[in-house]
Amino acid sequence: MLIPCLACESRFGPDEYFNACSDYNRGLDLVSWTCPRCGNRDDLRVLPGELGFGYPSRGRFDVHDRLRVPGLRRQRGDLRLDISLDRARWQVRTRIRQPA
Numbered sequence: 001m002l003i004p005c006l007a008c009e010s011r012f013g014p015d016e017y018f019n020a021c022s023d024y025n026r027g028l029d030l031v032s033w034t035c036p037r038c039g040n041r042d043d044l045r046v047l048p049g050e051l052g053f054g055y056p057s058r059g060r061f062d063v064h065d066r067l068r069v070p071g072l073r074r075q076r077g078d079l080r081l082d083i084s085l086d087r088a089r090w091q092v093r094t095r096i097r098q099p100a
C-alpha cells in the first residue's frame with residue numbers, strides 16, 4: 001500500500017509516510033504531515049481504515065477527502081497518537097507549546 005502526497009503525487013510506503021507526521025493536535029484530532037519530497041504540509045486525521053484530509057475551521061477539523069488505508073488503526077493518548085498498520089507502529093507526539 002502506497003500513500004500519495006496530495007500536492008506532488010509522490011507515493012510513499014507507510015513507514016516513510018507516517019514518520020513524516022508530527023504534532024498531534026488532540027483537540028482537533030489531527031496530525032500535521034510534511035511531504036519528504038516537496039515539503040507540502042497537510043493536516044490529516046487518522047481514522048480506523050482511512051486517512052481524512054481537510055481543513056481546520058472555526059475550532060473544528062472538517063474532513064473533505066478520505067483515503068482508504070485498509071488495516072489502519074489508531075489509539076488516542078493525552079500527548080500522543082499511536083498509529084498502527086499491520087505489525088508496524090508509529091507514535092506522533094504533541095508538540096508542547098511554550099508560553100512566549
Ligand SMILES: [Zn+2]
Nearest residue numbers: 005008035038
Ligand atoms: Zn509532496
